[in-house]
Amino acid sequence: MSLSGGRCLQSWKSSLTCLFKVLRGLQEELLCHKDTHVSVLEVSHRSKDFGDIIQAAEKTVRELLNVPSNYRVVFMQGGGTGQFAAVPLNLMARTGKADYIVTGSWSAKAAKEAAKYGQVSEVVPRSERYTGVPPASTWTLDPQASYVYYCANETVEGVEFQSVPEVPEGVPLVCDMSSNFFTRPVDVSKFGVIYGGAQKNIGCAGVTLVIIREDLLGSPLPICPIVFDYAVMDKNKSLYNTPPTFAIHVMGEVLGWVRKEGGVQEMERRCLEKSSMIYSIVDSSGGFYSTVVEPGSRSRVNVVFRVGGKGGDEQVEKTFLDEAGKLGLLSLKGHRSVGGVRASLYNALSVKDARRLADFMVSFKEQHGA
Incomplete structure (x- = not known):
């Protein structure tokens, strides 16, 4: 999330809570x-x-x-x-x-x-x-x-x-x-x-x-x-x-x-907690969620992944984004050059909000996974 309305995972109401x-x-x-x-x-x-x-x-x-x-x-x-x-x-x-x-x-x-x-x-x-x-x-x-x-x-x-x-x-x-x-x-x-x-x-x-x-x-x-x-x-x-x-x-x-x-030390702790939460779901999904980024180079602030199997399934990804949007999980669409999903976990996004995305990812896989 950014104060200018850039990539975020939450509704405006939730972002107010973060930096009210x-x-x-x-x-x-x-x-x-x-x-x-x-x-x-x-x-x-x-x-x-x-x-x-x-x-x-x-x-x-x-x-x-x-x-x-x-x-x-x-x-x-x-x-x-x-x-x-x-x-x-x-x-x-x-x-x-x-x-x-x-x-x-x-x-x-x-x-x-x-x-x-x-x-x-x-x-x-x-x-x-x-x-x-x-x-x-x-x-x-x-x-x-x-x-x-x-x-x-x-x-x-x-x-x-x-x-x-x-x-x-x-x-x-x-x-x-x-x-x-x-x-x-x-x-x-x-x-x-x-x-x-x-x-x-x-x-x-x-x-x-x-x-x-x-x-x-x-x-x-x-x-x-x-x-x-x-x-x-x-x-x-x-x-x-x-x-x-x-x-x-x-x-x-x-x-x-x-x-x-708590300064940048606390921001780093939260950043790692949020990104680890999402990557762990990707890695444990049996391939339903996937990322091509090497583990040692994975971004802590922009988690880029595909949905629906290796390489992604565009229809499944569209459903993912549509259902996420209904829950107030916004602007998750990946950049047009790489497709898929991009979860941006900037400082203003709370651990609680990252948990909302993580819970949604788990439930979505249960409903749409093979």
């Missing part, structure tokens, strides 16, 4: 933000009131991820797709070439975009079907690369890295964490750049969180648009142009909720 205080507070602030007498949507981005909002959001990001002092936190626009361009535009000038570990649709798109700005080596060749992260022993990483890039979690295929890749000394590691940001602790010091769109786990669509090591600032390609220039955005404290003020406020409030719930 945050959503209720945001609703009230649409009319009046604290004692300003105006909507949070009307607060000037140059005002002290918004200054307090964005500073609080950055502080919470730093606290939750233990961001080192030599890293900058900026709030940008353009989503993860915008960063497909921003990363090479800011970093490619180092040597003119970069390595991309392609393990799914999003990293493939990022590599294609980056190729406009330099020489891109796809360390893991593209495939018609991505089923896991190939062993690091099969990679050839260039010690002269400007950076090494990977996507921590591929939402379409349900493939997730379970550890941070090792890269040649001195080569910055760049990671797209759009779909698993704040679902587990992260050693930020291992990265040059981390980024993620907010809409999956940490807010609503419209803002992209970027964490950059300070020594990587200031050497963009000459063609880099100024709104994508990390150094400019950092120097102006994300206020070079009008930022997505409301989306930043939502992020701050959601991350405040994460902190109150």
Whole structure:
């Protein structure tokens, strides 16, 4: 589930239960933000009131991820797709070439975009079907690369890295964490750049969180648009142009909720409980439910599977989705490129809601299994 209405397993009523205080507070602030007498949507981005909002959001990001002092936190626009361009535009000038570990649709798109700005080596060749992260022993990483890039979690295929890749000394590691940001602790010091769109786990669509090591600032390609220039955005404290003020406020409030719930350690515990619950049913179904994702690469936040036997049965899957929808288990249809079912278990989705899906899967197999 996401606050922006993205992939979820539950009805709107149930999602209110999960983050009720945050959503209720945001609703009230649409009319009046604290004692300003105006909507949070009307607060000037140059005002002290918004200054307090964005500073609080950055502080919470730093606290939750233990961001080192030599890293900058900026709030940008353009989503993860915008960063497909921003990363090479800011970093490619180092040597003119970069390595991309392609393990799914999003990293493939990022590599294609980056190729406009330099020489891109796809360390893991593209495939018609991505089923896991190939062993690091099969990679050839260039010690002269400007950076090494990977996507921590591929939402379409349900493939997730379970550890941070090792890269040649001195080569910055760049990671797209759009779909698993704040679902587990992260050693930020291992990265040059981390980024993620907010809409999956940490807010609503419209803002992209970027964490950059300070020594990587200031050497963009000459063609880099100024709104994508990390150094400019950092120097102006994300206020070079009008930022997505409301989306930043939502992020701050959601991350405040994460902190109150126990931080990223607790989010990781819940994430593992939810995903293990669903995978155990898939694995014990005798083939009625199936997944092609290798066990060591299974996503904790996007469980992708087929229904009705190996390879799936489209009619059985349609029945599955129809019956699930009647129970308020929504947006379970898999991406058109892979089909089947995709259960997205983002932070806002409770263990109780995952249990509802698990119970439904058990009962559905009993009724429709051979």
